[in-house]
Amino acid sequence: MELLRKIMKDKFAKSAFIVLCFLYLVILFADFIAPYSNYYANREMAYAPPSRVYTIDENGHFSRPYTYNYIRKFEPALMQTVFEEDRSQKYYIKPFARGEKYKFLGLIPTSRHLFGVNNGGEIHLLGTDINGRDVFSRLLFGGRISMTVGFLSLLIVFPIGLLYGGLSGYFGGIVDTLMMRFAEATMAIPSFYLLIILAAILPSGMTSVQRFSLIIVILALIGWAGFARVVRGMVLSIKKEEFVLAEKTLGASNLRIILKHILPQTTSYVIIAMTLSVPSYILAESGLSFLGLGIQQPDASWGNMLKEAQEFTNILYRPWLLTPGVLIFLAVLSFNLLGDFIRDYLDPKGRTRG
Amino acid sequence: MEFAKYIFKRILQTIPLLIIVSLISFFIIRLSPVDPLAELRLNPSISQETLNKEIKRLNLDKPIYIQYFSWAKSFVKGDLGYTSAGEKVSVKLKERIPNTLLLTLVVIFMTWAVGVPLGILSAIKKETAFDRMLTILASIGMAIPSFFFAILMLMFAVKTGWFPVGGLTSYDFNDLGFGAKIIDIAKHLCLPALVLFTISLSGLQRQMRANMLEVLDSDYVKFARAKGLSEWKVVFKHALRNAVNPMITLLGFEFAGLLSGAALTEYVFQYPGLGRLILEAVMKSDINLVMASLMMGTIMLILGNLIADILLMITDPRLRRGGE
Numbered sequence: 001m002e003l004l005r006k007i008m009k010d011k012f013a014k015s016a017f018i019v020l021c022f023l024y025l026v027i028l029f030a031d032f033i034a035p036y037s038n039y040y041a042n043r044e045m046a047y048a049p050p051s052r053v054y055t056i057d058e059n060g061h062f063s064r065p066y067t068y069n070y071i072r073k074f075e076p077a078l079m080q081t082v083f084e085e086d087r088s089q090k091y092y093i094k095p096f097a098r099g100e101k102y103k104f105l106g107l108i109p110t111s112r113h114l115f116g117v118n119n120g121g122e123i124h125l126l127g128t129d130i131n132g133r134d135v136f137s138r139l140l141f142g143g144r145i146s147m148t149v150g151f152l153s154l155l156i157v158f159p160i161g162l163l164y165g166g167l168s169g170y171f172g173g174i175v176d177t178l179m180m181r182f183a184e185a186t187m188a189i190p191s192f193y194l195l196i197i198l199a200a201i202l203p204s205g206m207t208s209v210q211r212f213s214l215i216i217v218i219l220a221l222i223g224w225a226g227f228a229r230v231v232r233g234m235v236l237s238i239k240k241e242e243f244v245l246a247e248k249t250l251g252a253s254n255l256r257i258i259l260k261h262i263l264p265q266t267t268s269y270v271i272i273a274m275t276l277s278v279p280s281y282i283l284a285e286s287g288l289s290f291l292g293l294g295i296q297q298p299d300a301s302w303g304n305m306l307k308e309a310q311e312f313t314n315i316l317y318r319p320w321l322l323t324p325g326v327l328i329f330l331a332v333l334s335f336n337l338l339g340d341f342i343r344d345y346l347d348p349k350g351r352t353r354g
Numbered sequence: 355m356e357f358a359k360y361i362f363k364r365i366l367q368t369i370p371l372l373i374i375v376s377l378i379s380f381f382i383i384r385l386s387p388v389d390p391l392a393e394l395r396l397n398p399s400i401s402q403e404t405l406n407k408e409i410k411r412l413n414l415d416k417p418i419y420i421q422y423f424s425w426a427k428s429f430v431k432g433d434l435g436y437t438s439a440g441e442k443v444s445v446k447l448k449e450r451i452p453n454t455l456l457l458t459l460v461v462i463f464m465t466w467a468v469g470v471p472l473g474i475l476s477a478i479k480k481e482t483a484f485d486r487m488l489t490i491l492a493s494i495g496m497a498i499p500s501f502f503f504a505i506l507m508l509m510f511a512v513k514t515g516w517f518p519v520g521g522l523t524s525y526d527f528n529d530l531g532f533g534a535k536i537i538d539i540a541k542h543l544c545l546p547a548l549v550l551f552t553i554s555l556s557g558l559q560r561q562m563r564a565n566m567l568e569v570l571d572s573d574y575v576k577f578a579r580a581k582g583l584s585e586w587k588v589v590f591k592h593a594l595r596n597a598v599n600p601m602i603t604l605l606g607f608e609f610a611g612l613l614s615g616a617a618l619t620e621y622v623f624q625y626p627g628l629g630r631l632i633l634e635a636v637m638k639s640d641i642n643l644v645m646a647s648l649m650m651g652t653i654m655l656i657l658g659n660l661i662a663d664i665l666l667m668i669t670d671p672r673l674r675r676g677g678e
Contacts, residue, residue: 181370181371181374182374184371185371185374185375185378186375186378188371188375188652188655188656189375189378189379189648189651189652189655190610190613190614190617190651190652190655191610191614192613192614192615192617192618192629193613193614193617193629193632193647193648193651194379194382194648196617196632196633196636197379197382197383197632197636197644197648198382200636200637200639201382201383201385279497283499286499286501287499287500287501287618290501290618291618291621291633292637293636306501306502306505309505310501310505310508310622312508312512312519315505315508315509315512316509316512316513319509322502322505322506325499325502325505325506328499328502329497329498329499329502330497332496332497332498332499333493333494333496333497336493336496336497337493
């Protein structure tokens with residue numbers, strides 16, 4: 001793993017790589033790390049601010065970390081709901097506390113969570129949302145969707161793009177012209193407009209798994225054309241090389257030549273395109289969910305969590321609702337930095353640029 | 355003459371493109387089981403007469419390919435039908451398209467005015483602290499989601515009260531004098547433009563830097579330097595012109611990106627543009643409006659690319675001579 005060693009030597013690429021590894025580890029173990037499940041809701045505690053964690057008690061002594069519950073009060077003078085800490089009861093934060101039941105990695109049933117508080121206590125590291133759901137837990141579960149949607153879309157985009165671009169470039173002539181016109185036409189539609197229309201025609205009443213899969217397909221429908229066009233350009237130049245002619249004289253079929261001899265030549269471009277295009281899928285999904293057309297409540301995604309944040313009162317008084325945006329930013333930034341580095345490494349001459 | 359012929363050829367080329375796009379969008383939208391006139395039927399202020407006219411215009415009782423042709427025919431004639439609220443689609447579009455164009459053009463102008471000089475500077479000062487700082491800033495700019503940044507700006511506007519929030523004009527707009535009207539619009543434009551500017555600036559600056567570096571490395575620049583020309587002359591007289599050319603092609607792409615990015619930004623700022631229009635139309639499944647604004651968006655995009663191509667012809671003499 002020459003590439004990995006190089007990444008570890010570069011300051012930016014290394015931090016990006018570590019951030020991404022961390023994010024993926026965290027979402028993999030989301031059930032365990034999150035103190036609450038994705039659907040846990042305490043309506044009494046809507047918009048509670050983040051729990052404060054104390055390590056020094058009221059006498060000034062060090063203590064095990066503990067937190068207080070919030071009491072919701074209506075302040076008539078301010079015409080607002082305010083939250084006050086209930087100082088009468090301390091809740092110690094316990095490692096490996098018992099909580100809701102879940103299946104660890106989807107296999108082992110357990111109820112242990114990384115941390116939690118005793119019965120009756122609540123801990124919301126990043127506050128709660130309008131339904132009293134724990135923002136921190138939902139961030140982790142939302143990450144599962146937001147961070148995987150890009151890769152899953154690419155699994156559809158790459159075979160289509162490679163085959164489409166490969167056929168178009170290899171055969172050339174009228175086939176090429178027709179295929180490319182079609183690809184250009186799909187690129188000529190402003191992508192975000194197409195995206196929201198496709199998302200809007202999805203029938204309502206689908207299960208969340210169905211919806212998630214269809215969103216992946218839709219994102220792929222937007223992305224394949226640009227990729228196919230670049231592949232075609234590369235195939236155009238590769239097919240003139242001698243080894244292709246050699247295969248032809250040996251009597252290999254066209255499909256065999258394309259699949260076994262021409263397309264493998266584009267591998268480094270594919271890897272580069274992959275790392276560089278993941279961020280755009282993450283952004284597209286979150287944008288879609290932000291508008292309410294992507295992943296639907298009660299499922300979490302970073303985009304639909306941010307939807308709430310745009311209301312004026314939330315902007316002013318509940319800044320913790322903005323945390324999903326910070327995570328999107330971090331993920332996209334890391335993918336960009338890593339993608340740039342991999343491109344410079346695999347393709348120092350910049351053949352695949354533009 | 356060559357030039358005019360080329361432009362003519364390019365314009366002709368866009369026609370099949372538009373036909374394919376219209377086919378794709380028409381069939382995508384018809385894939386949904388929604389009755390295109392459902393909303394219109396439910397609206398009590400719409401007369402049966404208007405409804406019948408719409409059914410006749412779209413040939414809704416005929417097979418789908420005939421529906422496509424009748425839709426296309428009336429689109430070319432400029433008859434876009436009615437929105438579900440009963441307004442004419444064409445009126446609605448006329449109101450929104452200039453707003454989106456205004457926003458996009460302001461942003462393109464700003465990004466070019468700032469991005470190109472910054473790109474040149476960081477290419478000249480390659481690998482210095484200044485260049486590194488710009489690289490970091492550019493990475494940040496590229497990674498921040500437009501709607502998240504828009505929300506942050508909204509937060510800023512609400513907290514400071516320096517900028518009006520929402521819309522393009524204040525409520526007392528019609529009572530203002532001419533100068534005050536312009537200032538009012540400019541104030542409303544500030545934040546959405548700033549969001550889109552920040553997001554598209556990074557890409558442009560990176561691209562300009564890469565082009566400039568490539569050109570500065572070429573033989574004719576080395577020759578110009580060997581001739582003893584001042585660095586200033588080498589950069590601005592010899593290198594710059596060649597480095598800018600690829601950027602013009604990028605202009606078309608930038609326009610496309612802005613149209614898409616603007617939809618989310620318009621949504622957050624409640625800016626009355628095409629992006630928000632199509633979004634509202636989609637939410638209300640207002641088929642006439644969706645179809646028309648999708649086509650208008652596409653036409654704007656194709657026109658943007660066309661203009662970029664023509665500009666490139668003007669700036670690059672090689673293209674003019676070759677004709678290709």
